[in-house]
Amino acid sequence: MALEKDTLKQLCTMLNRFVHERLIPNERVVSDTDTIPSDILAEIKDLGLFALSIPEEYGGLGLTMEEEIEVAMLIGEAAPAFRSIFGTNVGIGSQAIVLDGTDEQKSKYLPRLASGELIGSFCLTEPEAGSDAGSLRTSARRNGEHFILNGTKRFITNAPFAGLFTVMARTDAGSTDARGVSAFLVEAGTPGVRVGKPEKKMGQQGAPVADVVFENCRVHAENIIGHRENMGFKTAMKVLDKGRLHISAVCAGLARRILRDTVRYAKDRRQFGESIASFQLIQAMIADSETEIYAAECMIRDAAKARDRGEDTKRKASCTKLFASEMVGRVADRAVQIYGGAGYIADYGIEQLYRDARLFRIYEGTSQIQQLIIAKDVIAATD
Ligand SMILES: Cc1cc2nc3c(=O)[nH]c(=O)nc-3n(C[C@H](O)[C@H](O)[C@H](O)COP(=O)(O)OP(=O)(O)OC[C@H]3O[C@@H](n4cnc5c(N)ncnc54)[C@H](O)[C@@H]3O)c2cc1C
Incomplete structure (x- = not known):
């Protein structure tokens, strides 16, 4: 069941504030200590982020896919480690039970996964x-x-x-x-x-x-x-089909954040007596990134809607994961270029996001595996 429009809007407003006031300012602490601070973890639990995809009857928020990807895009704007702490509970760590578990397995584990008590x-x-x-x-x-x-x-x-x-x-x-x-x-x-x-x-x-x-x-x-027995691989693949949409949304969120930071930097930084944002070669990179982010957002929203309609979205999930994860890599790479030397220096933050983004092309199926899934499905469906 979908949330009331107003409730989703309120959740997104709250999350947007949380991302900008709490998560982004604490990114350096997380990367330096390799740990999410306990007060932030407590806030993540209080906001219900562990519960996004778990049905309401088991203590979750029961978001539709369309709702979940909007939340994932917002959270994606912060360093990906913040999402990762609750990401397994929302995705690969709970969905096998949600999709294929018995009622008893659901009652035993889902409420504690939704509260974050159990990872x-x-x-x-x-x-x-x-x-x-x-x-x-x-x-x-x-x-x-x-x-x-x-x-x-x-x-x-x-x-x-x-x-x-x-x-x-x-x-x-x-x-x-x-x-x-x-x-x-x-x-x-x-x-x-x-x-x-x-x-x-x-x-x-x-x-x-x-x-x-x-x-x-x-x-x-x-x-x-x-x-x-012997149905576990099918379950795992179903879990990944859903997870790929969520990860794609995280990629789109991160790409938006990187582009915004980059444009602010470009407007500020002056060379040859002008802001570097006024140079058309810089503008071309900004335009390419904006275009690709928009394309990814459209794909993700379309695939999420199709999944909510009950369609088989295996091909769309792979297309989306392939495009969005490669796209955030290109956006991060252009960002380093636009920052120049500062893009390579840790204090400016962009090099950390560039390294963070690299993982998305590898886990939950590499880009090559997505290509194989897509091609096999297209070939099989073509007369
Ligand atoms: C930080 C991190 C977190 C992870 N979290 C989890 C997790 O929670 N749970 C979990 O189960 N796994 C997890 N993984 C594992 C991840 O899903 C795998 O690393 C990934 O699926 C690739 O497998 P591999 O590393 O063995 O690479 P390989 O399979 O050895 O691939 C190496 C290269 O060969 C390519 N390749 C392989 N087969 C083909 C083919 N047929 N055609 C063309 N190219 C091919 C690949 O695309 C890749 O470029 C995680 C990995 C990392 C790095």
Whole structure:
């Protein structure tokens, strides 16, 4: 059910203020300490940001996709680490339960994911299975009413704080592809689950990733999402289809912010006796960025509406993720160029955003994987 127009407007006004008064001024603290300050985390919870995509009956805001992307575009204007802390609960850490969980699984976990009391992480990638996720090796061997999980998951966002892992593991030992995979709900603290040391990353400091290792970890069969064995890869792909729209909106928000900062800088900075914004070669870069941001926003809103109408948006989600994530990379690159030397120096802030933006072309499916999905679908649909 959609929110009342006025309620969404009020939420967006509040978030806009929060982004500009609280998040953007604290970006440096987050990148320097690699942590989101606890007072900001508390405010994020109070604003209901953990709850965006969780149905109202489970304590969430139950936003439609069209509403969620508007919120994601706003939040996207702040350094992406702020979104990442609640992003897994809104996306990959909760949606497997929302989309395919049993009523009991929903009641048990969704209210705590919506409040932010519980952080959810999504464990698909492995050291030997990245883009080819269907070849994953983490095994889940049946043992009576339980499964015994063994394997390593790699680059798992929010793993160091997570209370709940959605783990894709191979239940059909005879299979080597996506068909023999099930999705398990595994609570942190279950014997046999270990989280590795957070990785040092190029950007997005404050949004930790780590290995999650399973060593003879005993999980009850009731923890398979939807109690449906060997359906876990399908669930994971459904989760990513939705997540790609959300990530695209974050890219568009970040690109808007970068362009705004850049134009302000260009109007201020003077060379040859004039503001550099008056130079047509600078204007061309501004115009290219504005055009591409607008195109991404149109794509994202169109795809979100189609999803809310119940259409299959797999192709549109991939087109949108491909375009928006590549677009924010180009916008950030032009921004560094327009800032000149200052674009390369940490104090001016733009180099951090340039590094932060780089991740979007890689996770939730690389650009090449989006190209493959799009091309396969177009070819199959063409007579
Ligand atoms: C900061 C961060 C956070 C992450 N968070 C999570 C998370 O929470 N949960 C999770 O499960 N995973 C997560 N990931 C993992 C991420 O989804 C993978 O890194 C990504 O899917 C790519 O896999 P890979 O790194 O193994 O690269 P590879 O699959 O080894 O790809 C390497 C290169 O080869 C290209 N390539 C691969 N196959 C093809 C092909 N068939 N045709 C053309 N080119 C191809 C790729 O596009 C890429 O350019 C995260 C990664 C990072 C860096």
